[in-house]
Amino acid sequence: MFAPTSPDTSALPVSSKPLHRNRKFMLLFTGSTLSVFGNCFHSIALNLWVLQTTGSAAKMSLITVTHMVVSLLLGSVAGTIADRLNRRHLIMLCDSVRFVIVLGIAIVMLKLDQPFVWIVALSALSAVAGLLQSPSSQASITDLVGRDRVQQAAGIMNIADNAARISGLAIGGYIVAQFGGVTAIVTDAILFGLSALLVLAAGQFPQAKRVQAEKSSFRQDWLEGIRRVWSDPFARGVTFLTTIVLLFFVANLMLIQVMAVKVWQASPVHFGLIEAAIPLGYALGAMTIMGLSRRPRNRGIWILGSLLAMGPLYIAIAIMPNALGAIPIILAVGTFFSFCTMLVNVIMRIEVPSELQGRMFGILGSLTSVAPPLGLTIMAALADGYGASNVLLVSGFGLIAAATAAWFGLKAIRGYQ
Helix, strand or coil: CCCCCCCCCCCCCCCCCCHHHCHHHHHHHHHHHHHHHHHHHHHHHHHHHHHHHHCCHHHHHHHHHHHHHHHHHHHHHHHHHHHHCCHHHHHHHHHHHHHHHHHHHHHHHHCCCCCHHHHHHHHHHHHHHHHHHHHHHHHHHHHHHCHHHHHHHHHHHHHHHHHHHHHHHHHHHHHHHHHCHHHHHHHHHHHHHHHHHHHHHHCCCCCCCCCCCCCCCHHHHHHHHHHHHHHCHHHHHHHHHHHHHHHHHHHHHHHHHHHHHHCCCCCHHHHHHHHHHHHHHHHHHHHHHHHCCCCCCCHHHHHHHHHHHHHHHHHHHHHCCCHHHHHHHHHHHHHHHHHHHHHHHHHHHHHCCHHHHHHHHHHHHHHHHHHHHHHHHHHHHHHHHHCHHHHHHHHHHHHHHHHHHHHHHCHHHHCCC
């Protein structure tokens, strides 16, 4: 096991270096994108395989619930580990462990007589490794690129993450259908192995010195991280804001999909355009933010204003009579969503000390793993009883209320430049 370290800061990155010439960042970026792709690939491939093999939706949902519970319980712990240990070593270790675990899942899948509990147990272990890898990777960015390149780096990574998630789900489903679940899972394992090798090739990461890392216990670091996150108005506001954004966004996306089928009776072409509108809008917003990276102004107002603007857009979608008219509005939702999430991600990296970022991302990971499925469960139940369009209408007004409360209550974010 790696011991807590206080790395040499003499090799901190030159802030003026362009990202495409920053070899360490580009290798981490590529490895991180492969990990995200593999994780989504793994999720869709395993869920489809379980459903096709067992015919049990309950068993398929058990894997999802397991991942959610692991994230909720261990997110802050994983973030503390990321802050105490060498983050590069931890990223390599986690991706290597996931390579082995996912290969183990493929072996169990080949032996259909094995108890299903093995699939659940190995999936849980893979989730734990992913929890450790994510805050380590996220918290390394600022030290790698410098604070004046954070906004540009975050934009690139967010665009790549979204592309990886979308393509991972699509390609994973295709490979399961064409070649079987085992082939898809083995491919996923190979991607994790490649990610570990890329981070290995990057060499030692520059890393800000963590004060008294050797003198404090793990429990002290864990409690201190939680205390500092919840006592700081900025960190607390970011946590609340991110949770609210994802709670509404994921649930409302499901309601729009239901409306497309049941209300608008959208054609396959229109349904495909609806599905593409959110990621396309997100990419447009991310590229806009990257273009403004040298002239950042009033970022707090942009964040809260974008959150507030999404409410009326959802209301407009709810009363829209057809899919064609809704598509440009959905595109706008994706654009505003990128401002809400990506700018928050940027200022977290700028304002939260490097030695605390692992815990910050870990705690956020715990909350954001619970908010989307919670919102989906509530909205789905209401949609069955009252109709998707009515629930989306009410949700739009609810988001306006939440955004208004955030505008007046989160002064630390509203005033951020």
